Amino acid sequence: MDSALAIDVSYLAQQKALYDIIEKGGSDIQQFYKGANIFITGSSGFIGKQLVEKLVRSCDVKKIYLLLRSKKGMSAQERLEKICQNTIWDTLRKKQPNFHEKxxxxxxxxxxxxxGICEQDWKRITEE
Structure with missing residues (x-):
């Protein structure tokens, strides 16, 4: 086996072990976020998308509220729909096709x- 292939095989073995741990759901972080409602700012950026995807994929969260501003003629909801089309969600989309409902x-x-949150949204988020 050539060295590049050996590195790939080793990496995939490590990833499988990590995914097995995530599937079991027993980590302290997974337990902390289980059934939680989370509010996140900055979720449309590179790191923010990574964070949200990881939380949805790894933790049994109830809901994640994403603060999004209108931009380039798109509403917050339209921006969320566009974010959910990003390839970062492909792996999760296979396991949880309705991930976007969270x-x-x-x-x-x-x-x-x-x-800049309206009174109605502010009240709902703070109560939950």
Whole structure:
């Protein structure tokens, strides 16, 4: 076996072990987030998408609220729909085709008071 193939095989074996641990759901982090509602800002950026995908894939969260501002003529909801089409979700999409049901767009802007969140959304999020 050539060295590149050996590295690939080794990497895949490590990934399988990691996925097996995630499937069992027994880590402290998974237990902490089990059934939780989470509010995240910055979820449309590179790292934010990675974080949200990992939480949905690895933890049995109830709901993740994503603060999204309107941008380029798109509403927060439209931006969430576009984010959910990203290839980062391909692996999760195979296992949990309805993963997007755990995600909810919250219109707002971090540069505004109270994050620009309307009173109704603010009340719902803080109560949950």
């Amino acid at each position: 995600l909810e767009a919250v219109p707002g802007d971090v540069t505004e008071l109270r994050l």
